[in-house]
Amino acid sequence: MKIEFFHRACGPRVIVMFSSLMAFCICFWVILNVFPERVFAETGPGVQWDIKPAYLSQGGICRVILKTEPESRILAVSFGSRNLVLKRLTDNTYMGLIGAGLKEKPGSKTLQVKVIQKGKHAKIVKIPVVIKGKKYPEEHLRVSRKMVEFPPDILKRVLADQKAVKNACSQVTKRIYWDLPFIWPVRSKLLSPFGLRRFFNEQPRSPHSGVDLRAKTGTPIKAPNNARVALVRNCYLSGNTVVLDHGGGLYTLYAHLSRVDIKNGQEVQKGQVIGLAGATGRATGPHLHWGVSLFGTRVDPAQFMDLVGQ
Ligand SMILES: [Zn+2]
Incomplete structure (x- = not known):
């Protein structure tokens, strides 16, 4: 009788175990198919x-x-x-x-x-x-002629600034400084997106090479990750400008700062204040212009943060 009882009890247990296994397999199949990006397909x-x-x-x-x-x-x-x-x-x-x-x-x-x-x-x-291909939004502005055309001495300075920033972002440092995740240099509203195609008096200008983040003058700006300072320069258009080298061809750029707290060549840590926001250079008001450069090419900081940020 005892043996019979054991067998009767064991039967349903086997069925329960088999059903659980089936349920697990079905769940696993669903997970694989619903979230294929989560596996290395x-x-x-x-x-x-x-x-x-x-x-x-x-x-x-x-x-x-x-x-x-x-x-x-x-x-x-x-x-x-x-x-x-x-x-x-x-x-x-x-x-x-x-x-x-x-x-x-x-x-x-x-x-x-x-x-x-x-x-x-x-x-x-x-x-x-x-x-x-991607279509970026357009902005058409009517501005005074002096906003569009530079006298020769100013043009010379603007071109020298552009060259200095380009050179600072062009090296591919073998050392990787960063650790995931990256943090926003300032947590605030995005005022102007990357890639915005600007027309001054219907003349096309360079598309927006970064994002503009709302920041009052004096707002602390933080390093989004560990880096080496690649450039500190007062530029005609971007004002007090900082470029951080995160290694492997990845750079971040900060413009219009009212104060810079770091020096060229110095290493900075994630979260360290590198300076204060402002409106230096040619800016319509205080904000942080933040750029991300990968192998010398500007990419969208917002998408960058979607992928590697917090
Ligand atoms: Zn900007």
Whole structure:
């Protein structure tokens, strides 16, 4: 009788366990299909990857996560003509950033990952990345002629400023200074978006190379991550300007500061106050103009923060 009881009790238990297993499998299948971006769906020999978002927009940025399989090692990663410096996130996951300029032609570019598996020859995994065109908003303003045309001495200064900022952002430092996440230099309202196409008296000007964030004069501006100060300069248009080098070709830029608290070449920590907001240079009012440069190309700081920020 005891044995019979045991068997009768055991039957339903097996059914319950089987049902639980089935339910678990169904849940797992649903998770895989509903949230495919959460798993490394794409693989090549010895490496898996996840690119977010799935394509690059003009002026946009993508976060690339690479995961090596056991006994595999990444030797090099390139995107177009640029070699990426990867940030190691865990033992076998790495992160890189790729971007497209506002003038980048729509089409496709290749992300190449050179990987070696133990006992095998190195292989190159080619990952196509689609670049899509993007329409940015336009702003048409009527301004006085002196806002549009510079006298020769001013023009000379403006061009020298532009060259200095461009040079400061053009190096690709091998050291990665940053740690995830990045923080906003000031938490406030976005006054003017990246990429805004401005027309002064119907003459096209350079599109907005950063975002304008609301900040009263004297508001502390914080380093969004660890960095080395690449440039401190008083520029004609952008006023007191700071460029931070976060390593691997990633730079952030701050304009119109009323005070600068750091020196060229100095290392700064995430959250450290680098200066105070203001309206120096040519600004319609106090605000922070914040730019993000990747491999010498300006990308959208708002999208950058969506991907790597807090
Ligand atoms: Zn601006």
